[in-house]
Amino acid sequence: MAADSSGTVQVLVVDDEEPIRNALKKFLAQQQFEVYAAGSGEEALQQLRRHRISLMLCDIRMPGTSGVDLVPQAIEIEPELAILMLTAVNDATSAALCMQRGAMDYLTKPIELADLGRAVQRALKRREMLLENRHLNQWLKEEVTTRTAELHRERQKLERISVATLEALVNALEAKDPYMRGHSARVADLSATIAHQVGLSDEEVEQVRVAGRLHDIGKIGTREAVLNKEGALTPDEFEHVKQHVLIGSQILAPLVHLGDIISAVRGHHERWDGTGYPDGLRGEQIPMAARILGAAEVYDALSTSRAYQEKLTPEQAIQRLADLSGTVIDPTVYDALATIVGRRGTLVFLDEGGGAAT
Known part of the structure; x- marks a missing residue:
């Protein structure tokens, strides 16, 4: 909240009726506010220019x-001003117009003094929140301006942060099954290697990894x-x-910056011949x-070892x-995977115990 050098919040009471003006001023002073008063709009504008209201x-x-x-006019002088209107019972239309122009409440x-006290606190709290948001927005603008050269790296960092909790959930889910432990990490690493092999950009490779x-x-x-x-x-x-592909895409949907990552999660059980799920996409209809x-x-x-088969x-x-190439798997993707395996001779993965295995 804006305050003078003593830390006291400053309030301005504007009413042409002196008894009401004095009563409001006395009540607010008892609430530890520093109170100023004005009997007209012109006087109120002068007070606003003179004090940090x-x-x-x-x-x-x-x-x-x-x-x-x-x-x-008051908001033009003090854009951060919280305004409470005082209205007669039959003047609600004018009060609503005031709120359209920037007043917070009426x-x-x-x-009732108790109602007034609560309304004042609500208005000041809302003002404080608006100030915090404004300051945050200003800070963000300044950061964008001064860090344009780092924007791409920062965006990737923010994306990693935003999915970190979800990755932890995946790890916790897989930890329950010794045969599935590390599955997503292995798939991520291999997928990124394939993506690079087929010529995707560095940004696209990172999206595939995520x-x-x-x-x-x-x-x-x-x-x-069932699992x-x-x-x-x-x-x-x-x-x-x-259903897990639909549930997964729904979980990720609020993270709009993930973009194509969401469609990849949804479509990773589609088949090249169109017999996969959930949408029965065929060929290049399936996201790469x-x-x-x-x-x-x-x-x-x-x-990898599974309960029902040897690796x-x-x-x-x-x-x-x-x-499966040409039916389940994209032939181009199969060729890339075959090239990778042939070049390496073997792919080193994390085994069930967390060490390296070949």
């Missing part, structure tokens, strides 16, 4: 400059009994599991990031994926 209580009906006309005469970290966030909504089931899923259970995630996830499933070597996994 935080709150103005203003009558609507006054000779000369009315309260309705005083409001915008009280109907005769005024999408990989978050691609199974929707499994938070999948029943644990942990070792045998084949029933049709109903499979339909339940398929989703196609990459889908291939990386299948590779990870084949090349394959990287070469064996690539051979198995060759049968």
